[in-house]
Amino acid sequence: MKRALAIMVGAALILLLATLTLVVMPYLQMSAEQVPPDLKPYTEQQQRGRQVYIANGCVYCHSQQPRDPSFAPGDKARGWGRPSVPGDYAYDEPHLLGTMRTGPDLFNIGARQPSIDWQLMHLYNPRAIIKGSIMPSYPFLFRHVDEPVEGDKVVNIPPPYGPESGKIVATEDALALAEYMLALDHTYPAPTLPTLPPKTDEPKENRAP
Amino acid sequence: MTPTIAILLIITFVLSTVGLLLLIWTIANNQFSHGQAAARTIFSPGEEGHSEDRARPADEPFTGDTSEQAQAIEARWTADQSSRTAVLTWLSSSVFWLLLGSFFGLASSIKMHLPEFLTASEFLTFGRIRPVHLNAVTYGWASMAGIGVALFLIPRLFKTSLVGGKYAVIGGFIWNIGLILGLSAITLGLSDGEEWLEFPWQVDLLFVVGGAMCAAPLLLTAANRNVEHLYVTSWYLMAALVWFPILFLIANLPFAFPGASGATVNWWFAHNVLGLWVTPIGIGIAYYMIPKILGRPIISYQLSLIGFWSLALFYSQVGIHHLIGGPIPTWLVTLSIVHSVMMSIPVITVAINHHGTMMGNFGRLKDSPTLRFVWIGALMYTVASLQGSMEALRSINVITHFTHYTVAHAHLGMYAFLSFILFGAVYFIMPRLTNWEWPWRKLISLHFWLVSIGILIYVVSLTVAGWKQGVALLDAAMPFMDIVKMTLPALQARTLGGALMTLGHLVFAFHFIAMLMRQGAATEQPTLFRPAIKENAQ
Numbered sequence: 001m002k003r004a005l006a007i008m009v010g011a012a013l014i015l016l017l018a019t020l021t022l023v024v025m026p027y028l029q030m031s032a033e034q035v036p037p038d039l040k041p042y043t044e045q046q047q048r049g050r051q052v053y054i055a056n057g058c059v060y061c062h063s064q065q066p067r068d069p070s071f072a073p074g075d076k077a078r079g080w081g082r083p084s085v086p087g088d089y090a091y092d093e094p095h096l097l098g099t100m101r102t103g104p105d106l107f108n109i110g111a112r113q114p115s116i117d118w119q120l121m122h123l124y125n126p127r128a129i130i131k132g133s134i135m136p137s138y139p140f141l142f143r144h145v146d147e148p149v150e151g152d153k154v155v156n157i158p159p160p161y162g163p164e165s166g167k168i169v170a171t172e173d174a175l176a177l178a179e180y181m182l183a184l185d186h187t188y189p190a191p192t193l194p195t196l197p198p199k200t201d202e203p204k205e206n207r208a209p
Numbered sequence: 210m211t212p213t214i215a216i217l218l219i220i221t222f223v224l225s226t227v228g229l230l231l232l233i234w235t236i237a238n239n240q241f242s243h244g245q246a247a248a249r250t251i252f253s254p255g256e257e258g259h260s261e262d263r264a265r266p267a268d269e270p271f272t273g274d275t276s277e278q279a280q281a282i283e284a285r286w287t288a289d290q291s292s293r294t295a296v297l298t299w300l301s302s303s304v305f306w307l308l309l310g311s312f313f314g315l316a317s318s319i320k321m322h323l324p325e326f327l328t329a330s331e332f333l334t335f336g337r338i339r340p341v342h343l344n345a346v347t348y349g350w351a352s353m354a355g356i357g358v359a360l361f362l363i364p365r366l367f368k369t370s371l372v373g374g375k376y377a378v379i380g381g382f383i384w385n386i387g388l389i390l391g392l393s394a395i396t397l398g399l400s401d402g403e404e405w406l407e408f409p410w411q412v413d414l415l416f417v418v419g420g421a422m423c424a425a426p427l428l429l430t431a432a433n434r435n436v437e438h439l440y441v442t443s444w445y446l447m448a449a450l451v452w453f454p455i456l457f458l459i460a461n462l463p464f465a466f467p468g469a470s471g472a473t474v475n476w477w478f479a480h481n482v483l484g485l486w487v488t489p490i491g492i493g494i495a496y497y498m499i500p501k502i503l504g505r506p507i508i509s510y511q512l513s514l515i516g517f518w519s520l521a522l523f524y525s526q527v528g529i530h531h532l533i534g535g536p537i538p539t540w541l542v543t544l545s546i547v548h549s550v551m552m553s554i555p556v557i558t559v560a561i562n563h564h565g566t567m568m569g570n571f572g573r574l575k576d577s578p579t580l581r582f583v584w585i586g587a588l589m590y591t592v593a594s595l596q597g598s599m600e601a602l603r604s605i606n607v608i609t610h611f612t613h614y615t616v617a618h619a620h621l622g623m624y625a626f627l628s629f630i631l632f633g634a635v636y637f638i639m640p641r642l643t644n645w646e647w648p649w650r651k652l653i654s655l656h657f658w659l660v661s662i663g664i665l666i667y668v669v670s671l672t673v674a675g676w677k678q679g680v681a682l683l684d685a686a687m688p689f690m691d692i693v694k695m696t697l698p699a700l701q702a703r704t705l706g707g708a709l710m711t712l713g714h715l716v717f718a719f720h721f722i723a724m725l726m727r728q729g730a731a732t733e734q735p736t737l738f739r740p741a742i743k744e745n746a747q
Binding site for chain 1: 217221224228320321322324325328329330331334335336337339340398399400401402403404431434439443444447448451452455456459466467468469470471472473474475477481485518521522525526528529531532534535536537538541544545603607610611612613615616682683684685689690693694697700
């Protein structure tokens with residue numbers, strides 16, 4: 001039993017070391033990171049939209065982390081924005097950095113497509129706007145009504161993608177999600193970039209070989 | 210580079226190096242084991258040289274030449290029977306989750322090239338069925354089958370009966386309830402939102418409890434053991450069962466890690482699920498099955514211990530290579546890249562042992578289903594791991610990150626490596642628990658070819674397309690939609706590969722149920738890929 005115990009304790013200690021280096025130290029360093037003054041907290045509606053984003057798994061096809069142009073030139077050149085810094089995510093819980101780009105990066109989608117009508121139409125059926133898109137359509141985020149009433153947000157869908165009669169109206173969830181998309185605008189200047197002492201001015205070079 | 214970063218890196222390297230030197234010293238001084246003698250502990254007295262799968266027609270089943278040897282064989286049969294209920298609970302559940310996970314995976318794959326497929330219901334939208342697929346196959350199939358096999362191996366390795374098997378049965382029920390609740394939560398849109406950690410944290414508690422209930426029989430049986438040496442498989446299994454609950458608990462601490470630091474915890478966990486949970490289980494099983502079926506011990510026992518400790522040291526720190534180029538400190542990324550490359554040490558030591566033991570015995574692959582599945586799995590472990598080390602390099606990662614290439618790599622690891630080994634283990638275990646042979650050899654063959662061709666199509670198509678996608682993404686002159694169109698044929702091929710794999714799982718599940726119901730003819734012969742013609746002719 002002594003040897004079995006030694007193995008298990010040894011294994012646990014090694015994991016403890018990894019937890020210190022990969023969880024505790026980054027947490028201490030990044031939680032001390034300055035929050036960019038231009039970054040606004042989410043409104044209640046945007047936060048609700050963020051939950052819709054999570055519930056429907058947008059993160060499995062879209063990232064929110066443009067890379068440094070000196071490392072991966074395509075990201076900035078495609079208009080996805082400057083490289084992101086930890087402070088940009090100060091209000092993000094959970095994080096939605098993403099690991100897949102089946103669709104484009106969304107870190108600055110609010111700046112690229114600032115029209116809520118565009119966002120809603122695109123959510124109802126992406127192919128109504130972008131030919132050949134493989135993004136799913138989200139009809140369940142919309143209602144099909146014969147006659148919209150006061151306060152309904154009508155989404156005009158170009159034929160043949162819309163219904164033959166009646167109107168398509170956005171639900172609260174769709175509006176919230178679209179508002180969250182518009183809130184994804186990180187075009188303000190990058191504050192401190194991630195290095196320990198703030199005096200160094202060449203962190204960009206440090207972050208990429 | 211700032212002094213703080215340099216100091217951090219130096220400390221880690223010094224720690225790793227000292228650890229490794231200490232390990233080499235202890236092994237050189239026989240602190241850990243009695244070397245090659247320990248490699249023989251898995252054989253009962255006199256059994257070495259006899260295959261437990263009797264892959265060759267010439268092999269007689271080994272029943273012992275002396276009464277002492279016969280007693281040892283009898284004791285092993287008793288040990289097998291002692292784990293019967295517990296093992297069957299976990300294995301049967303795992304087969305169910307494999308089927309469910311396969312269908313969700315296949316549907317996700319179809320949606321990638323037919324975006325209007327099943328879009329009407331929010332419960333079947335891509336972003337929900339994809340995590341259902343991942344969680345069902347990871348925590349349902351791979352984890353449950355892995356624990357099931359571990360429960361079978363523990364009494365065998367410790368040469369005693371399983372103590373506290375009922376805790377494992379209860380644990381299995383709790384685990385299943387956790388899966389049902391967790392997968393339902395994802396379907397209802399109540400995901401926690403982080404990859405590999407989608408289950409709401411309240412549900413996660415069930416997995417911690419269920420897992421801990423499996424650790425109980427492990428500890429109780431270990432305390433009761435009748436062997437002096439702990440065979441390397443038990444090292445891996447014990448470590449895995451220690452690691453998983455710690456990992457799962459820390460990563461799921463609610464509201465503890467906001468923002469970008471949440472991403473580091475997320476990927477520290479996600480890669481450790483692979484590295485410190487399913488990998489040790491898979492390697493451990495191969496370390497048992499290959500020598501048992503060949504009837505010869507692994508070629509270097511010392512090497513296997515170096516492999517174990519270096520895996521523990523290096524694999525636990527690789528996770529942040531999933532965030533290369535991301536908004537996190539550079540030293541952290543570098544640390545993970547270094548450890549990813551260092552992973553080639555445990556991988557090569559394991560490869561030498563697994564494949565070196567096979568050397569000169571490849572002919573057995575024609576006969577033994579267990580050996581064929583397990584060895585191909587072990588081979589794919591070598592391939593997937595070396596590929597993974599390469600992918601962690603910045604110059605490669607800048608291309609493969611965010612593409613289908615990574616998806617192909619994940620399936621090479623979780624499927625071609627781990628699932629193949631689990632399939633092989635199930636083919637080995639079931640006859641010994643039920644005292645019944647697999648009813649139809651053709652079904653094993655069919656299962657093998659369906660899943661092999663399926664995963665081959667899957668990995669090749671996505672690897673090629675993913676690489677091209679990654680290169681194209683770096684060049685903004687290529688419009689995004691052109692890249693999407695370029696990958697479409699590969700996404701369709703993936704559906705074909707996935708359909709073949711799903712078909713293979715249906716065959717496997719059918720055979721598994723037939724086995725439980727004792728279909729087919731009673732026989733004393735193990736069901737192998739080829740009938741024992743020579744024996745009949747004699």
